[in-house]
Amino acid sequence: MKIVLYKVLIFLKIHRLFQYVNRNTIIILMYHGFTDHDHRGVENYLGFHIPKSAFEKQLQYLQKDYNIISLKKAVDIIKNKKKIPKNSIVLTIDDGYNSNYSLAYPIIKKLRAPATIFLTTSFVDEQKFLWVDRLEYAINNTKEEKLNIDNNKYILSDTNTKLDCVRSIKSKLKKIKPGKRMVILEGIENELGAKLNSNNAPDIYRPLSWNKIKEMKQSGLVNFGSHTHTHPILSQCNKKQIKNELLFSKNLLEREIGIKCNDFAYPNGQPEDFSEEVVGCLKRINYKCALTTVAGKNNPDTNLYKLKRYPVSNRDDLVEFKIILSGISSFLNKIKNLI
Ligand SMILES: [Zn+2]
Structure with a gap:
């Protein structure tokens, strides 16, 4: 129903009107990974890995109707209250998946579109898989039909029950400290007899290597920022852990690829995932900006340490993509909240 409404609005060119009204804002898009094949079961159930063909179509649309600028330029505009180039868009990609190089980079090069990749440095440096992917893999690939963990019983008989299980365990694990989370995750992997490793990993879960990162850096089109070292939720960390996560990843990145690491996600x-303590630490160790996952547009008054972004997932075909960018979807949400 929503898509039908969106299609009508696009047919009537209402999105153009909204695009014009919002022309003096900076939109930052957030991607994660990319894919070139179909997925089975719960693999990629959130749609974080978008088809490369959809990515190419989106960039072509942006090049035609928007102005793709680098994050560096956007920060300079906001910091110095400069005039925003009309309909500015910034491309960002989180985590550091190998598909950023194998599938997205050829398109970025072909279309000469600048982008910033935020690296979880232990993922790249130690080739350690992300815990969310380990959980997704274990539940998707197990031959077991049930899982008993921490007095909770889960049925794993089909995709729907597996999806319920992934969602429920993921939200529980997000709330506990990283050390304990890893112990529970290993327990789940053992019980299910399925553990993501470099021999069995589907392409979508694999991390980038420093060599590929350097090659992208040398193109001048891709810049890199920190997404911490181990991807903890920073509001759950103590002062010392926060500093370690922010500083270690910054130093490692600067040493490995010879850049000044100014950007953070x-x-x-x-x-609720970060605090003023974290913002203070970012400033003290000389990060120039930090990006949230709070949806919204940015303007010269936006706090540089609370930049907003719109997530892009594989549900966002060009119809939804056009509606989100134009600002119609946030407008409709506001109206819905008022009613
Ligand atoms: Zn992330």
């Missing part, structure tokens, strides 16, 4: 990125 908060893991999970919602207001």
Whole structure:
């Protein structure tokens, strides 16, 4: 129903009107990974890995109707209250998946579109898989039909029950400290007899290597920022852990690829996932900006340490993509909240 409404609005060119009204804002888009094949079961159930063909179509649309600028330029505009180039868009990609290089980079090069990739440095440096992917893999690939963990019983008989299980365990694990989370995750992997490793990993879960990162850096089109070292939710960390996560990843990145690491993206990125303590630490160790996952547009008054972004997932075909960018969807949400 929503899509039908969106199609009508696009047919009537209402999105153009909204695009014009919102022309003096900076939109930052957030991608994660990319894919070139279909997925089975719960693999990629959130649609974080978008088809490369959809990515190419989106960039072509942006090049035609928007102005793709680098994050560096956007920060300079906001910091110095400069005039925003009409309909500015910034491309960002979180985590550091190998598909950023194998599938997205050829398109970025072909279309000469600048982008910033936020690296979880332990994922790249130690080739350690992300815990969310390990959980998704274990539940998707197990031969077991049930799982008993921490007095909770889950049925794993089909995709729907597996999806319920992934969602429920993921939200529980997000709330506990990283050390304990890893112990529970290993327990789940053992019980299910399925553990993501470099021999069995589907392409979508694999991390980038420093060599590929350097090659992208040398193109001048891709810049890199930190997404912490181990991807913890920073509001759950103590002062020392926060400093370690922010500083270690910055130093490692600067040493490995010879850049000044000025940009940061908060893991999970919602207001409850970071604190003023984290913002203070970012400033002290000389990060120039930090990006959240709070949806919205940016303007010269936006706090540089609370930049807003719109997530792009594989449900966002060009219809939804056009509606989100234009600002119609936030407008409709506001109306819905008023009613
Ligand atoms: Zn992330």
